[in-house]
């Protein structure tokens with residue numbers, strides 16, 4: 001027996017894009033189509049790889065009031081699979097529960113849509129020992145208990161896939177819908193759990209039963225960065241081979257973090273950014289890129305960036321160069337977290353609180369006795385199991401204490417200077 005399936009989830013068709021401050025028409029058009037284009041690539045992948053089945057683990061649509069355009073395009077893609085003799089198995093999740101269906105468009109006969117009771121469906125009805133897909137759909141948006149108890153028991157000798165939209169082991173950052181644990185999934189004895197819901201691809205368990213989130217097919221906001229796609233899985237008598245990731249996204253979200261320390265003029269910052277944007281495009285494998293810039297650090301550039309209009313100007317210039325290319329790189333926003341430069345020597349000479357504070361830290365690190373005292377005082381903290389989790393390094397050497405004092409001075413100085421109106 002050989003069997004190849006494509007595992008996808010969280011298509012979120014017709015999803016609006018969040019976190020873009022302004023958008024030019026060309027970029028807006030690509031973004032509007034992005035979830036559909038990713039879906040088209042997914043269908044083409046199934047055809048090119050001659051898959052036996054496509055599995056979609058929920059959140060096909062973005063909203064319960066799914067758009068007609070999304071439904072029509074979804075069915076159209078499935079019909080292309082039907083023409084090639086490829087089966088499709090779909091379950092619905094919290095974004096597209098069964099009670100949210102608006103227009104009911106008939107599905108092609110190659111498609112099995114799971115209902116609100118779990119059931120086992122043979123991939124090939126003619127083959128009594130072939131692979132089986134067991135799945136269930138959310139009847140309604142809020143499913144707060146595990147859906148696993150309703151799943152059929154595994155038929156011996158048949159490769160069995162579970163298809164489910166669920167939060168395993170309370171994955172943070174995702175609603176606790178259909179919560180279950182990895183142990184629960186393992187206990188079913190299935191061969192592969194094709195999951196959806198967590199948007200970042202994760203192989204939770206890499207041996208039978210494999211437990212896999214493919215992530216969404218298209219990133220939709222600044223926190224869904226990097227390549228997005230699906231897994232292709234080959235199965236033979238030995239079981240499933242390692243899932244192979246294939247990107248199907250059309251637009252990639254990226255983050256450019258830039259330190260302004262040591263930069264002295266706008267043109268140095270700008271040309272540095274130009275280079276980084278070029279790199280982003282080179283690394284994006286032919287995809288469009290939407291990126292945000294995070295400006296950090298302390299330096300002379302802070303004053304210039306704080307002037308009204310400077311950052312808008314920067315974005316305008318970058319987009320003038322890169323946003324009209326094909327593929328484009330579009331700057332969707334800038335977060336300026338820069339701070340003003342600190343002249344420690346000048347502050348140390350000051351006859352104020354900051355000057356006294358710096359003189360004190362200098363005194364502490366010079367005095368072996370004070371360093372030893374401090375080390376003794378801090379030792380219990382470093383031995384405390386809970387505090388340990390938040391502490392880096394150790395206090396094994398006297399110099400570790402000096403490093404700690406230097407870091408503390410840095411933090412305190414930043415707060416003190418900014419508090420006094422320095423930026």
Ligand SMILES: [Mn+2]
Nearest residue numbers: 010059095197
């Ligand atoms: Mn989702």
